[in-house]
Amino acid sequence: MAKILDGKQLSLTIRGEIADAVARLVSAGGKQPCLAAVLVGENPASQVYVRNKQKACEQAGIASRLARLPADISQARLLELITKLNADPAVHGILVQLPLPDQIAADTVLRAIDPAKDVDAFHPENVGLMVQGQPRFLPCTPHGVLQMLRRNAIETAGKHAVVIGRSDIVGKPMALLLAQRGWDATVTLAHSRTPDLPAVCRSADLLIAAVGKPEMVRGDWIKPGAAVIDVGINRTDSGLVGDVDYAAAEAVAGWITPVPGGVGPMTIAMLLANTLKAAGGESP
Ligand SMILES: Nc1nc2c(c(=O)[nH]1)N[C@@H](CN(C=O)c1ccc(C(=O)N[C@@H](CCC(=O)O)C(=O)O)cc1)CN2
Numbered sequence: 001m002a003k004i005l006d007g008k009q010l011s012l013t014i015r016g017e018i019a020d021a022v023a024r025l026v027s028a029g030g031k032q033p034c035l036a037a038v039l040v041g042e043n044p045a046s047q048v049y050v051r052n053k054q055k056a057c058e059q060a061g062i063a064s065r066l067a068r069l070p071a072d073i074s075q076a077r078l079l080e081l082i083t084k085l086n087a088d089p090a091v092h093g094i095l096v097q098l099p100l101p102d103q104i105a106a107d108t109v110l111r112a113i114d115p116a117k118d119v120d121a122f123h124p125e126n127v128g129l130m131v132q133g134q135p136r137f138l139p140c141t142p143h144g145v146l147q148m149l150r151r152n153a154i155e156t157a158g159k160h161a162v163v164i165g166r167s168d169i170v171g172k173p174m175a176l177l178l179a180q181r182g183w184d185a186t187v188t189l190a191h192s193r194t195p196d197l198p199a200v201c202r203s204a205d206l207l208i209a210a211v212g213k214p215e216m217v218r219g220d221w222i223k224p225g226a227a228v229i230d231v232g233i234n235r236t237d238s239g240l241v242g243d244v245d246y247a248a249a250e251a252v253a254g255w256i257t258p259v260p261g262g263v264g265p266m267t268i269a270m271l272l273a274n275t276l277k278a279a280g281g282e283s284p
């Protein structure tokens with residue numbers, strides 16, 4: 001039976017550490033950190049995530065602002081708002097909730113954010129710094145996964161990590177970070193065109209699923225004792241499920257993250273950590 005990696009509990013611990021660090025920053029004469037969230041349109045999941053981010057900020061003593069924009073806003077108007085937030089000295093972090101509507105080129109918008117305020121770490125300058133091993137900020141979901149591994153003493157050095165999914169937000173940075181010095185995993189970045197994906201997964205000591213396909217990873221794809229990190233959040237008729245068949249995987253794996261209550265809450269905790277850092281504080 002696998003040990004359950006409780007991301008909800010760990011995220012609360014980390015958010016408590018961030019609250020302490022915010023209080024220390026302010027009492028040393030620093031400014032109260034402030035996160036500006038930009039939400040375009042009415043996507044119900046995005047509304048929940050932004051609300052949860054704001055609530056988490058509030059509880060940690062981080063000020064938060066929300067700009068809600070209509071789904072049909074032009075790219076030019078959105079860029080104007082970003083320019084204003086970039087110039088506002090009271091704003092330390094800017095977050096544009098994804099996905100954006102079709103008329104807007106997400107990469108153009110993300111590149112418009114001042115890299116020093118880019119607490120999602122999606123700007124090419126921040127991606128480049130991360131690739132070179134000198135990160136300003138780490139992207140929130142991969143950063144959350146690394147925290148889960150470290151704080152549960154899950155060894156990565158010399159291990160084979162398989163990351164399934166090559167998104168810019170999760171798969172690519174996750175694979176890169178695990179291969180970097182200090183984490184020292186040997187990494188396979190697998191995706192929809194990888195031949196014999198089940199066999200590749202069976203060779204993984206650490207399996208990270210970030211594909212967005214409900215319960216795609218079956219129990220017999222998992223090496224006994226492996227650490228299984230499920231980044232997927234899929235809404236199905238039977239509720240919220242991950243990319244991993246949890247019931248089958250739990251019987252084989254050494255560690256496993258649940259969905260919900262695994263990686264998702266860690267993403268939000270690491271956004272607060274980046275906002276604290278953007279304001280000059282010490283992030284955990
Ligand atoms: N600008 C960004 N956009 C998006 C990001 C991101 O990091 N930055 N990631 C995802 C959405 N996301 C944060 O924005 C996110 C997704 C899920 C959770 C979470 O806590 N999930 C819960 C389940 C909640 C539910 O959906 O019912 C869980 O897993 O327990 C937090 C953040 C895409 N967009």
Ligand SMILES: [Mg+2]
Pocket residue numbers: 168
């Ligand atoms: Mg993309």
